[in-house]
Amino acid sequence: MDSKRVIVALDFPDAGAALAMAARLDPAHCRVKVGKELFVAAGPAVVKGLHDRGFEVFLDLKFHDIPNTVAGACRAAANLGVWMVNIHASGGAAMMRAAREAVAPFARPPLLIGVTVLTSLSDAELAEIGFARSAAEVVDRLARLASANGLDGVVCSAEEAAMLRASLGERFVTVTPGIRLPGDAKGDQTRVMTPEDAVRHGAHYLVIGRPITQSADPAATLQAIARSIAGGKASK
Numbered sequence: 518m519d520s521k522r523v524i525v526a527l528d529f530p531d532a533g534a535a536l537a538m539a540a541r542l543d544p545a546h547c548r549v550k551v552g553k554e555l556f557v558a559a560g561p562a563v564v565k566g567l568h569d570r571g572f573e574v575f576l577d578l579k580f581h582d583i584p585n586t587v588a589g590a591c592r593a594a595a596n597l598g599v600w601m602v603n604i605h606a607s608g609g610a611a612m613m614r615a616a617r618e619a620v621a622p623f624a625r626p627p628l629l630i631g632v633t634v635l636t637s638l639s640d641a642e643l644a645e646i647g648f649a650r651s652a653a654e655v656v657d658r659l660a661r662l663a664s665a666n667g668l669d670g671v672v673c674s675a676e677e678a679a680m681l682r683a684s685l686g687e688r689f690v691t692v693t694p695g696i697r698l699p700g701d702a703k704g705d706q707t708r709v710m711t712p713e714d715a716v717r718h719g720a721h722y723l724v725i726g727r728p729i730t731q732s733a734d735p736a737a738t739l740q741a742i743a744r745s746i747a748g749g750k751a752s753k
């Protein structure tokens with residue numbers, strides 16, 4: 518299994534702040550995530566800047582559109598050379614297949630990851646938008662559809678990672694946000710887990726933002742997390 522399991526979320530409003538944080542981190546020990554705020558503000562240049570500094574980048578733009586449009590966006594992401602990119606699994610089977618076909622010709626295609634159910638949605642809100650099933654059932658269904666249509670894995674909570682590992686196997690990648698260190702503030706996350714527990718539950722990659730980026734010493738915090746994961750006897 519990959520030794521670099523932590524993906525640091527660079528949730529910053531501009532390239533300067535994001536690159537300043539990156540300068541405090543070691544690309545040998547983590548990857549980084551560029552999300553909507555940073556990408557809208559700073560564009561492909563910030564991705565290039567991170568690549569130039571040796572980081573592998575998860576482009577977290579959660580594409581959700583008709584198959585042709587999502588395929589084009591995924592091709593553009595592969596052209597940027599990102600390590601991971603994500604799309605909404607609820608865009609459907611044809612959309613996911615189109616995304617897979619778009620990145621397939623690349624020598625090193627990005628990992629193609631599906632978003633199942635946004636963790637911000639409660640069962641009540643899901644019902645309100647027309648989903649009759651619980652969030653867990655919808656996650657399971659969409660993850661199976663993602664797997665069947667060529668995606669490499671999904672974004673999910675650590676609890677769901679255990680379920681998906683059992684149903685879809687070890688090679689189906691799980692990317693897990695909502696990670697907090699013991700004693701950390703939850704912020705706006707609700708269901709949180711420590712890095713050690715998340716890995717024990719089967720999470721492959723941990724997306725961690727504020728616990729690292731707002732700590733007094735981000736590199737030391739990252740190192741402590743890596744140690745706790747190793748100490749947690751992470752499965753493969």
Ligand code: C5P
Nearest residue numbers: 526528635636694695724725726727728
């Ligand atoms: O600061 P924090 O550790 O909460 O950051 C988590 C990151 O993971 C943020 O970039 C957030 O957008 C992202 N994320 C999430 N929940 C999801 C998907 C992505 O928190 N379901």
